[in-house]
Amino acid sequence: MxxxxxxxxxxxxxxxxxxxxxxxxxxxxxxxxxxxxxLMTTKAPKQNTPWETKWTKIYLPLLLPL
Amino acid sequence: xxxxxxASFITPMMLGLPLVTLIVLFPSLLFPTSNRLINNRLISxxxxxxxxxxxxxxxxxxxxxxxxxxxxxxxILFIGSTNLLGLLPHSFTPTTQLSMNxxxxxxxxxxxxxxxxxxxxxxxxxHFLPQGTPTxxxxxxxxxxxxxxxxxxxxxxxxLTANITAGHLLIHLIGGATLAxxxxxxxxxxxxxxxxxxxxxxxxxxxxIQAYVFTLLVSLYLHDNx
Numbered sequence: 001m002x003x004x005x006x007x008x009x010x011x012x013x014x015x016x017x018x019x020x021x022x023x024x025x026x027x028x029x030x031x032x033x034x035x036x037x038x039l040m041t042t043k044a045p046k047q048n049t050p051w052e053t054k055w056t057k058i059y060l061p062l063l064l065p066l
Numbered sequence: 067x068x069x070x071x072x073a074s075f076i077t078p079m080m081l082g083l084p085l086v087t088l089i090v091l092f093p094s095l096l097f098p099t100s101n102r103l104i105n106n107r108l109i110s111x112x113x114x115x116x117x118x119x120x121x122x123x124x125x126x127x128x129x130x131x132x133x134x135x136x137x138x139x140x141x142i143l144f145i146g147s148t149n150l151l152g153l154l155p156h157s158f159t160p161t162t163q164l165s166m167n168x169x170x171x172x173x174x175x176x177x178x179x180x181x182x183x184x185x186x187x188x189x190x191x192x193h194f195l196p197q198g199t200p201t202x203x204x205x206x207x208x209x210x211x212x213x214x215x216x217x218x219x220x221x222x223x224x225x226l227t228a229n230i231t232a233g234h235l236l237i238h239l240i241g242g243a244t245l246a247x248x249x250x251x252x253x254x255x256x257x258x259x260x261x262x263x264x265x266x267x268x269x270x271x272x273x274x275i276q277a278y279v280f281t282l283l284v285s286l287y288l289h290d291n292x
Binding site: 001002004005006008014015020023025026029031032 | 072073075076077079084086087090091093094097098099100101103113116117136137139140141143144160162163164165166168169170227231
């Protein structure tokens with residue numbers, strides 16, 4: 001059986017090492033598996049009007065506890 | 067006839083130069099590197115297959131075992147592509163060489179076992195004794211488990227070699243028989259031809275299954291040891 005002729009075994013194993021452990025792994029490691037794009041909530045942050053930055057009693061008359 | 071039959075399994079060397087290295091390198095040409103964000107169809111298809119296979123095979127492992135993903139994925143792609151390319155006429159299949167399969171099986175198995183020994187020594191030694199054995203049987207069972215552990219890499223290599231070699235030999239033999247029968251009796255030659263077609267379909271399946279089995283077993287040995 002020609003597979004049992006050990007003179008070629010070193011060449012065979014060396015070429016396999018090269019291909020399997022180095023080349024294939026380099027090729028596969030370059031694949032980018034990116035996530036699918038997801039929806040982000042697009043609510044803008046609430047901008048304060050100038051009179052809301054300082055609370056004054058007259059600004060919210062309806063909320064006064066009377 | 068013996069000489070002719072086994073001639074396709076001789077390692078190809080041209081005047082002492084290792085032609086076999088080029089043959090082993092060839093399947094990696096069929097897997098182009100992905101350079102861009104959106105790749106062409108071939109690379110996207112291979113990436114999709116890779117994702118499918120890695121989800122199927124690596125989901126059973128914990129974090130430590132999943133560090134082996136790159137190794138196992140390149141293993142299954144290498145064996146699968148090499149086996150499938152070997153079904154072309156007059157091609158050389160590297161996985162029919164016992165040397166290469168031993169070179170693949172022994173380091174991977176040894177890596178899994180040594181990882182288990184280093185990180186979970188008690189648990190990996192406990193694999194030698196199945197639960198619930200009656201006390202008098204323990205020495206014999208430890209010997210049997212040790213033998214079955216050490217036979218794992220040899221079995222991996224020989225299984226792959228024998229399956230692919232046997233398949234190729236059968237195709238050669240039945241093809242030769244069909245050719246010889248064509249001059250004698252066309253009907254029998256037709257029947258033999260149909261057998262040849264069925265055998266080739268089987269060999270396609272075997273090519274992919276053997277890759278899968280090899281990788282699955284390595285992954286199982288890994289699972290035991292992480």
